[in-house]
Each structure stands twice: as C-alpha cells, then as structure tokens.
Amino acid sequence: MSVMASAQKTKQKIAELLDDLPVKSLSVVEQFVLFLHEQTRQGQAVVTAPDTSVASDEVSLPFRYPTVPLPPSVLDGLVGIMPPVGGDALADTEALYNTV
Numbered sequence: 001m002s003v004m005a006s007a008q009k010t011k012q013k014i015a016e017l018l019d020d021l022p023v024k025s026l027s028v029v030e031q032f033v034l035f036l037h038e039q040t041r042q043g044q045a046v047v048t049a050p051d052t053s054v055a056s057d058e059v060s061l062p063f064r065y066p067t068v069p070l071p072p073s074v075l076d077g078l079v080g081i082m083p084p085v086g087g088d089a090l091a092d093t094e095a096l097y098n099t100v
Contacts, residue, residue: 001009018029 018026021029
C-alpha cells in the first residue's frame with residue numbers, strides 16, 4: 001500500500017471515529033490537532049506508540065475524557081476517609097532537602 005493510500009485510509013478512519021464522539025469532545029480533538037501542527041512548525045518529531053488495537057470492533061482505552069473538568073464538590077466524598085496520621089508534610093520535605 002502506498003503512503004498516500006495509507007494516509008487516506010487513516011483520514012477516513014479518523015473521520016469515522018469523530019462521527020461517534022460526543023460534541024463536547026470535539027474541542028479536545030481540535031486542541032490536539034493544533035498541538036500537532038505546532039510540533040510540526042517547530043520541527044519536533046512526533047513519536048507514536050505501536051498499534052495495539054484489538055481484533056474486535058471495541059477498542060479498550062485506559063481513560064475516557066481526562067480533560068473534562070469536574071466540580072470541586074466531587075472531592076467532598078474524599079473528606080474523612082483517611083484517619084489522622086499527624087506530622088507536618090512541609091517540615092518533613094524541608095528536612096529531606098536540608099540533609100542533601
């Protein structure tokens with residue numbers, strides 16, 4: 001398969017994937033494409049990961065939409081789940097750097 005045919009096939013696959021995305025996700029895709037354009041403009045190589053797609057129609061991703069902001073109230077569920085351990089993290093950190 002020629003490079004041009006491969007590129008055309010990849011573009012078609014991307015277009016199909018975009019059709020299935022929620023509208024809110026499209027801005028994330030746009031930001032990523034702009035990032036790639038900037039990388040190219042600066043002459044920086046784009047490093048790709050090996051293709052690990054599975055043979056089925058459903059590809060397993062390690063995350064869903066990591067850039068979607070959540071309200072601070074989601075942290076309320078974390079309050080009180082750790083018992084008080086005492087100590088002073090700032091003092092401990094400063095002590096580590098003072099010994100170096």
